[in-house]
Amino acid sequence: MKPFVYKKAGTVAEAVRAGAAPGAKYLGGGTNLVDLMRETIEQPATLVDVTGLSSDIRRLRDGGLLIGAAVRNTELATHREVRTRYPVLTRAVVAGASGQIRNMATVGGNMLQRTRCAYFYDAKGSRCNKRNPGQGCDAIEGFNRMHAILGASSACVATHPSDMSVALAALDAVVHLDGPGGPREVPLTELHRLPGETPEVETVLRQGELVTAVELPPLSWAKRSTYRKVRDRASYAFALVSVAAAIDVRGGKVKEVRIALGGVAHKPWRAREAEAALSGGPATVKAFRAAAEAELADARPLRDNGFKVELAARTITAVLGELAGGVR
Amino acid sequence: MNEWSSSKRGDLSRRRMLGVVGAGVVVSALPSRSGAATRPGAQARTAGEGLVGAPLPRIEGPLKVRGAAPYAAEFTFAGMVYAALAFSTIAKGRIISIDTGAAEAAPGFVHVMTHVNAPRMRPMMPWASSEKAAGNDAWPIMQDDRVRWNGQPIAVVLAETQEQADHAASLISATYEEEPATTSFAQAKANGTETAVLGGQPVHIEIGDAEAALAAAAVSVDATFHTPYQNHNAIEPHAVTVAWHGNELEVHDASQSVVHNAWSLAQILGIEEHQVHVTSPYVGGSFGGKFMGMHQVLAAASSRLSGRPVRLTLSRAGVYRLVGGRALTEQRLALGAGRDGRFVALIHTGTSTHTPDSPHPELAQFVSYSSYATGTLKIDLQWAHLDMVANAAMRAPGEAVGSFALESAVDEVAVALGMDPIELRIRNEPQADPLTGLPFSSRNIVEAWRAGAKRFGWERRNPTPRAVRQGDWLIGMGCGAGSHMYARESGGAARLTLTKHGTATIDIAAHDAGMGTATVLTQITADQLALRLDQVRLRAADSALPGVVPGIGSSQTTTAAATIIAAQRKAVAELLKLLRRDSPLAGLTADEVTPRDGGLAKTDDPARHESYSSILTRARRDELVVEATGGNPTESEQYSMYSYAAVFCEVRVNAVTGEIRVSRLLGSMDCGRVVNARTAAGQFRGGMVMAIGLALTEETLYDERTARIMNPSLSEYHVPVHADVPEIDVIWTGIPDPQAPLGARGIGELSMNGTAAAIANAVHNATGTRVRRLPITLDQLL
Incomplete structure (x- = not known):
């Protein structure tokens, strides 16, 4: 790990000031960033500790929730309103990592995790366009069982590892930012980028911008929501495929539906094709399966991850079926 | 009392202690008063009574829990x-x-x-x-x-x-x-393989014409099994x-x-x-690493x-x-049987990856040497040489992956015959070692099968695959046999010191990597001398101490036991020489006395007793020191000696996603006498947990383009986590082996064997899919 300067920010303004300096990085729980520093993949000159900022969850006037970026994952998952009104979010958070890591990890840090692609992590021995732009990608023809089937490019096939962000994508969450250019808001689904030719640029955050909070819209029908994570071992593993979904069925018809996928793309993948296919139509297993297939029509599997297409289709179908309450 | 590290050489010893906290702390594993009923050891006063077999907790446990046990x-x-x-x-x-x-x-x-x-x-x-x-x-x-x-x-x-x-x-x-480097298995095979060598002999055995017998068999299975690279993760x-x-x-x-x-x-x-x-x-x-x-x-x-x-x-x-770790293997396992289920042909051949001068052959085929009476037998192992880090031994090397192939094939034959897989195994029990013809020292695998089946509820198993379902979960049961060859090292030696205070110290260069060896050796010494546990001090894991006792081949306890028994005999003989004429034991020979209650007693008249303390004090001796060796393991030249495991497994496989969860495991062991019921159960459970990893999760991602290991971390190399491990039940026959010191055979690696096959066979019973490539992952079941 390269030596660095550590600063603890007392206010958002102080953080943003320090964070604007070249080589500065914001530090949340450190559960990913510090690992990456140990691997020399991240080499910040300054760490600006923002864990003392915006660490509460409060109800907004419209009924939504505003979640401070420094809220720890455990606190988020166990919050009464989150558990009861947005069960998909609680389930996504507790599906990730381990209890110890969730006690440390923050909301802001969770969404800004970097990929777990093995070639990205192998700083000394492998090529990676994300680590060294233009170097080439050893994953495309290497071990890519964990990699993307949707939205990848010839430069990068990595996936985003966060579970929490998949739930947030389904819930139409909005990310609050602050930075040298002042505060602004970005929908979570637009926070992360697809890799394209610049996989090293992972989000739309500008230099020095800080995530200060995440806003959940009221979504009263999100009470009927869940998160299903499919993985190789029962715990402490990244998703092969995960599905966050909420559905509102009235009289056998789909009134509202939100679906997002994890483990399949460079970003939390909002399944808009599937949502469009289902909206207003019958809430049947057949319709769910057809919608899943529509979403996955553009899937481009790699050497090791062809199974993800069928696995994602099955999991979407099963999750919607479960939420819709035993439909046929 | 336990000082689990020491040196007899003064100056090195002093320097060694610099900065060390915790060494030499007195540990007593025994309750001082009550609790005797639940801790048999507390009552043990007489040699051979109570202490051996008792479920004593680890003597170093409190030190470890307090963080006061110094690691390297x-x-x-x-x-x-x-x-x-x-x-x-x-x-x-x-x-x-x-x-x-x-x-x-x-x-x-x-x-x-x-x-x-x-x-x-x-x-x-x-x-x-x-x-x-x-x-x-x-x-x-x-x-x-x-x-x-x-x-x-x-x-x-x-x-x-x-x-x-x-x-x-x-x-x-x-x-x-x-x-140019050889970095892929296919390339290594194409370069030409070499017949593996074990103990100077090529690994190639043919008894009868196994190929012809296979071709003529009424029922047969002939399949290729693959097992991956695995790395050590202590x-x-x-x-x-x-x-x-x-x-x-x-x-x-x-x-x-x-x-x-x-x-x-x-x-x-x-x-x-x-x-x-x-x-x-x-x-x-x-674990061999x-x-x-x-x-x-x-x-x-x-x-x-x-x-x-x-x-x-x-x-x-x-x-x-x-x-290094477990080498990659490709195994052909062919098994032919008559309609009556009797095996007529067993062919176990294949290729393992190998590195120059490596002493570790990854001999998957070894498990087929002596498991079943098969009429004909063909064994062959080829080595494919790769440019990679040297192979290492990894808990139950060879046989862990070999038993997966053999015991999966036995299950396939049972399915083909419509026969219960346990009955099929019992039908093929050999009367003597199929390879060497030697008599078995003690083989009670049938009892282990019967006891395990009863406890596991095997009779509730539905033999039809994919027949049992709860919601989205398919449920299946499977079983597998394991064996591990008995070993006792010839280099065993120990020094026993008895003091006029009636305490003993046993010095032996054995090792405890968490298995419980320190506890077990203290137990055996106390038992042999009829001392309380807190009167015995063990010094071990130090090259200055006597003995060449590596932690290898599940042999430490047998090696040390033979040595401690020899030291006790020598000490008894020396004590008799020190007796005063008025001793109650005067005139008795070593054959007539037995350690009892902190001293020696006439075997058939325990009232004639004198304590060690009294004997030494009256002889004006501060201490008595003897050194003894365990001698060569001639028993394994005269007998076929193995420990046996019958492993039962229940799995749940998600019909939608293919996710596999082991829901029940039971190991029924036949391993001779169990010296410490608690630490032995830990060994059995640990091996079965590791075998869950072998069966379902562990695989080194070795990039064949570069020979680079791509998942060198516990986050991406998946060992089973708690949520993957169900409650594991272990039982044993407890039948002592008349040929082994204390009647005990090795146990450290045993339960690695048979468990992966039990899991694979349960997956087949649950889903109808036979997976012959480890690890079994959900994509193979979609």
């Missing part, structure tokens, strides 16, 4: 520096240049060693090439510019703190001239702390072979064996060059790069 990377010396390694990033070639400039300019830098400035050293000697050899290869250690595998250490950086050393090492860069990464005192080298190692390592270091460094002192008081798991390695040599050499004591702790990735 917790010993400290004044002026000590920390080491970090830089590794090669190519599989084969030459180092053209190494740039250490940035490292040398980094904060806290002390020293860097590369092949350019490393002292001249001899290569390591592989296991069995000499009595105390314990290496996995015979490569030169940082002696030339050759790169022989991807991940080979190319530099050792020393700095004032571990963080500074890690940072400085990360700044080292090298340029290479690459040469909870404690390899670590060593070393200091030179003149020409004497003091080494605190995480080791399962202290005597071997002392000899090896002397041999490599060109000094005398007695000049090297190795201790491993506490070790966080060894903690014999002699390159890291101890690099630490000693860089310490010599820098003039500073050195601590070298391998990073988790460093363990993957330096320490």
Whole structure:
């Protein structure tokens, strides 16, 4: 790990000031960033500790929730309103990592995790366009069982590892930012980028911008929501495929539906094709399966991850079926 | 009382204690008053009564729980520096240049060693090439510019703190001239294989014409099984702390072979064996991965060059790069049977990956030598040579992966015959060793099957695949047999000291990496001398102590037991010589007395008794010291001796996603007498947990393009986590083996065998899918 300067920010303004300096990085729980520093993949000159900022969850006037970026994952998952009104979010958070890591990890840090692609992590021995732009990608023809089937490019096939962000994508969450250019808001689904030719640029955050909070819209029908994570071992593993979904069925018809996928793309993948296919139509297993297939029509599997297409289709179908309450 | 580390050599011992907290703390494992009913050991006053077999807790448990047990990377010396390694990033070639400039300019830098400035050293000697050899290869250690595998250490950086050393090492860069390397299994096979060699003999056996018998069999299975590379992942990464005192080298190692390592270091460094002192008081798991390695040599050499004591702790990735694991195997398993279920042909051949001079053959076929009466038998193992880190031994090497193939095939035959797989196995029980014809010393696998089946509820199993379902979950049951060959090392020796205070010390260079060896050996000694546990002190895991007792082949307890029994006999004979004429025992011979209640008694008249304390005091002796050896293991030349396991498994497989969860496991063992019911159960459960990993989760991602290991971390190399492990039930027959010391055979590796097949067979019963490639992952079941 390269030596660095550590600063603890007392206010958002102080953080943003320090964070604007070249080589500065914001530090949340450190559960990913510090690992990456140990691997020399991240080499910040300054760490600006923002864990003392915006660490509460409060109800907004419209009924939504505003979640401070420094809220720890455990606190988020166990919050009464989150558990009861947005069960998909609680389930996504507790599906990730381990209890110890969730006690440390923050909301802001969770969404800004970097990929777990093995070639990205192998700083000394492998090529990676994300680590060294233009170097080439050893994953495309290497071990890519964990990699993307949707939205990848010839430069990068990595996936985003966060579970929490998949739930947030389904819930139409909005990310609050602050930075040298002042505060602004970005929908979570637009926070992360697809890799394209610049996989090293992972989000739309500008230099020095800080995530200060995440806003959940009221979504009263999100009470009927869940998160299903499919993985190789029962715990402490990244998703092969995960599905966050909420559905509102009235009289056998789909009134509202939100679906997002994890483990399949460079970003939390909002399944808009599937949502469009289902909206207003019958809430049947057949319709769910057809919608899943529509979403996955553009899937481009790699050497090791062809199974993800069928696995994602099955999991979407099963999750919607479960939420819709035993439909046929 | 337990002092789990010591030295008889005064000055080294004093230096060794620098900065060590906790060594020599008195530990009593026995309750002082009540609790005798639940702890049989508390009542044990008489040799052979109670203590052996008792479920005693680990004597070092309180120390470990308090964090006061010093591990190798917790010993400290004044002026000590920390080491970090830089590794090669190519599989084969030459180092053209190494740039250490940035490292040398980094904060806290002390020293860097590369092949350019490393002292001249001899290569390591592989296991069995000499009595105390314990290496996995015979490569030169940082002696030339050759790169022989991807991940080979190319530099050792020393700095004032571990963080500074890690940072400085990360700044080292090298340029290479690459040469073509063999990095894929297919390429290695295409290059031509070599018949494997074990003990100087080629691994090729034919009894009868197995191919013809297979072709003629009424029912047969002929299939190929694949098992992956696996790496060692002991909870404690390899670590060593070393200091030179003149020409004497003091080494605190995480080791399962202290005597071997002392000899090896002397041999490599060109000094005398007695000049090297190795201790491993506490070790966080060894599993075959903690014999002699390159890291101890690099630490000693860089310490010599820098003039500073050195601590070298391998990073988790460093363990993957330096320490090999289970080799990749491809196995043909063909089994032919008559309609009555009797096997007529067993063919177990295949190829394992191998590295030059490796003493570890990954002999998957071994499991087929003696498991079943088969009429005909064909065994063959080929080695395919790869440019990669040397193979290591890994818990139940060969047989863990071989039993997966054999026991899966037996299950397939049972399905083909429509016969219960347990009954099929019992029908093929051999009367004598099928390969050697030797009588079995004690083989009660049938009892183990019957007892296990009853306890597991095997009769509730539906033999039709995919017939049992709860919601989305398909439920299946399977079973598998395991065996592990009995071993007792010939190098066992121990020193027993009895004092006039009626206490005893047993000195033996054995090892406890968490198995419970320290507890068990203390137990055996107390039992043999009819002393209370708190009257016995064990000193072990120290190369200055007697005995060549590596933690290998599940043999430590049998080796040590034979030695302790021999020491007791010798001590009794010596005590009788010291008796005063008025002793109640005067005139008795060794055959007529038995240790009893802290002394000796006439066997058939216990009232004639004199305590050790009295005998020694009246003889004006402070202590009596005897040293004894266990002798050669002639029993294994006269008998076929194995421990046996019957493993039962229930799995749940998600019909939607293919996710596999082991929901129940039971191991029914036949391993002779169990010396400590608690630590033995821990060994059995541990092996079964590791076998869940073998069956379902563990695989080293070895990139065949570059020979680079891509998942050198516990986050991406999946060992089972708690949520993957159900409650594991273990039972045993408890039938003592008349040929084994104390009646006990080895248990440390046994339950690795048979469990993976039990899981695979349960998956078949649940889903109807037969998976012959490990690990079994959900995509194979979609």
